[in-house]
Amino acid sequence: MAVDEARVESFVGQLAGFMTGGGVCLGMWLGDELGLYREMTGQGPISAATLATGARCNPRLTREWLDSQAAAGLIEYDGNADTYLLSDEAAVILANESAPTFMARGMNTLMAIFIDGPRIVEAFHGDGAMSWRDHDDCLFRGTEWFFRPGYRAYLTSEWIPALDGVAEQLQRGAEVADVGCGHGASAVVMAEAFPNSRVHGYDFHPPSIETAVARASEAGVADRTEFVVAGAKEYPGRYTLICFFDCLHDMGDPIGVARYAREHLEADGTVLLVEPMALDDRATNIAENPLAALLYTASSTLCTPNSLSQEVGLGLGAQAGEGRLREVFAEAGFTRFRRAAETPLNMILEARP
Numbered sequence: 001m002a003v004d005e006a007r008v009e010s011f012v013g014q015l016a017g018f019m020t021g022g023g024v025c026l027g028m029w030l031g032d033e034l035g036l037y038r039e040m041t042g043q044g045p046i047s048a049a050t051l052a053t054g055a056r057c058n059p060r061l062t063r064e065w066l067d068s069q070a071a072a073g074l075i076e077y078d079g080n081a082d083t084y085l086l087s088d089e090a091a092v093i094l095a096n097e098s099a100p101t102f103m104a105r106g107m108n109t110l111m112a113i114f115i116d117g118p119r120i121v122e123a124f125h126g127d128g129a130m131s132w133r134d135h136d137d138c139l140f141r142g143t144e145w146f147f148r149p150g151y152r153a154y155l156t157s158e159w160i161p162a163l164d165g166v167a168e169q170l171q172r173g174a175e176v177a178d179v180g181c182g183h184g185a186s187a188v189v190m191a192e193a194f195p196n197s198r199v200h201g202y203d204f205h206p207p208s209i210e211t212a213v214a215r216a217s218e219a220g221v222a223d224r225t226e227f228v229v230a231g232a233k234e235y236p237g238r239y240t241l242i243c244f245f246d247c248l249h250d251m252g253d254p255i256g257v258a259r260y261a262r263e264h265l266e267a268d269g270t271v272l273l274v275e276p277m278a279l280d281d282r283a284t285n286i287a288e289n290p291l292a293a294l295l296y297t298a299s300s301t302l303c304t305p306n307s308l309s310q311e312v313g314l315g316l317g318a319q320a321g322e323g324r325l326r327e328v329f330a331e332a333g334f335t336r337f338r339r340a341a342e343t344p345l346n347m348i349l350e351a352r353p
């Protein structure tokens, strides 16, 4: 076997980078979980001891964490003064949870994959099934905070206005269903922007529904939202807008779920489908989608196992692509399907009966 040493060396470098990235993600999770980033915000340069006292953390461990963050370039270290600085630019990513760029808490998703590793191994050795409901709580929190910045930044300012006539319908007042709503991040954003409309969030995971109720209350929109434990083919009512935010591919029977949505739409109703960005052809997606490695990882460990745990078990995957999703909606009886908007992370698709 002739091994190309230069390629091996290059792979080693690549792997060292991935491993460092994984370690830094854990450090970011700790920084958010322990309140270290929040404690540093707006403080200017501070010593390790001051940070440890303010955050009520062990001083020795805090010092080591700071050095790992400084080595990763997330925090600035001044060797002469022996102080650490969280810059304003880093704070909007790591500390300020209302900033559209806030990413630190999304690291919970990766934590969940690591914590649940042994069960995911069992799924790979067995029938591939592992329900969303059987994951560590980190997953539900991580998913909320991974997607929430995008929903807050774009959902009501760009995505809904890109749908044909939907913003006007919601401004006048309409019934909206958010199916697979999780912690209600998208439902709350819609309820805030369209006070004449009523948003109904449905999810089959009871603890997520409890959190969604609390989030709506914190945001002051409890009066125009409701959250109910229900599967994607179980919710009642008729709607002007039925939304699926980053969840249709998680369902065992996405065609049945889309068909059920069609039956629960008003005559002038619309389905808003938000799915992870993916290019249509597998080889092209693998080669050209900068998020493909991350999204296929989530797909193989979270999304597809959940789909395989449900009836039909289609296993669409988080990287199905627009063409495959169009087929799903055509099979479900929709006649119109188009991409209305996109971000590097998401495709925003509009389906009509």
Ligand SMILES: C[S@@+](CC[C@H](N)C(=O)[O-])C[C@H]1O[C@@H](n2cnc3c(N)ncnc32)[C@H](O)[C@@H]1O
Pocket: 132, 143, 144, 147, 148, 179, 180, 181, 182, 183, 184, 185, 186, 202, 203, 204, 205, 208, 230, 231, 232, 233, 244, 245, 246, 247, 250, 251, 252, 306, 310
């Ligand atoms: C990736 S999460 C997305 C959550 C939320 N829409 C968001 O964007 O933050 C997928 C969600 O689908 C829900 N889910 C999965 N299968 C479901 C089903 N058959 N019926 C209802 N909800 C389901 C899960 O509980 C989870 O909250």
